Amino acid sequence: MNRTTKLLLVALALCMTPVLSASGQDLKEMDRQTYLLAGQQIFKNPPGDCSACHGWNGTGRAHDHIYAVDFDAGGPSLSLSKMTRDEMIHMVSCGSVASNGVNVMPQYRPDAWTPAYPCWGKLAADIPADQRPLRTGWNLTHAQIEAVVDYIQDAYQGKLMNWDWCSTYFDDFKRMCEVWRDYGAQ
Ligand code: HEC
Numbered sequence: 416m417n418r419t420t421k422l423l424l425v426a427l428a429l430c431m432t433p434v435l436s437a438s439g440q441d442l443k444e445m446d447r448q449t450y451l452l453a454g455q456q457i458f459k460n461p462p463g464d465c466s467a468c469h470g471w472n473g474t475g476r477a478h479d480h481i482y483a484v485d486f487d488a489g490g491p492s493l494s495l496s497k498m499t500r501d502e503m504i505h506m507v508s509c510g511s512v513a514s515n516g517v518n519v520m521p522q523y524r525p526d527a528w529t530p531a532y533p534c535w536g537k538l539a540a541d542i543p544a545d546q547r548p549l550r551t552g553w554n555l556t557h558a559q560i561e562a563v564v565d566y567i568q569d570a571y572q573g574k575l576m577n578w579d580w581c582s583t584y585f586d587d588f589k590r591m592c593e594v595w596r597d598y599g600a601q
Pocket residue numbers: 457458463464465466467468469489490491492493495496497498503506507511512513514515518519520521523563564567
């Protein structure tokens with residue numbers, strides 16, 4: 416899938432899915448499980464929509480249930496990530512100037528690469544315009560970035576998504592999670 420097709424799919428997903436509106440203050444007042452579920456919504460839907468590239472189960476692979484095939488979603492596995500929480504927060508805020516040849520990690524924090532939030536010590540002016548991270552137009556607050564990273568660390572990093580997290584991911588969870596389990600993911 417080329418980058419334009421991918422962006423079109425991401426744009427389509429934006430039209431079809433509800434936008435999470437929890438503010439930083441709301442997130443701070445939630446109990447841990449509700450907070451992680453808010454992180455899951457950011458992962459799943461715009462304005463995060465991380466699942467578009469990292470896969471719904473965080474492995475970087477997506478599954479097509481109709482044709483029963485796995486395909487590369489374009490982003491690396493978060494289960495295998497060795498990043499600390501702070502490193503992940505920085506990566507999601509800034510995006511990545513590197514491309515893995517398939518896709519690029521978008522920048523989610525609007526003031527990243529400015530003096531307010533330099534990225535790896537650099538400002539936008541330090542790198543050529545055509546090498547800057549992708550801006551999808553979707554912005555996350557610092558609190559939303561923390562929530563999605565905490566969800567990733569709880570549900571994916573160092574492990575595979577389990578039944579409990581799967582059951583909160585899909586509305587029609589029984590059908591989706593049973594198909595997934597039948598493919599040996601658990
Ligand atoms: C358009 C595709 C795309 C989207 C959408 C996307 N990512 Fe990424 N992500 C990537 C790619 C590609 C990389 C690899 C970047 C690199 O190696 O420099 C990456 C890297 C990462 C990493 C670092 C993993 C590691 O250990 O190297 C984290 C963490 C991450 N993304 C989290 C997120 C989160 C959270 C979201 C949603 C808020 C998100 N990504 C949305 C494509 C995407």
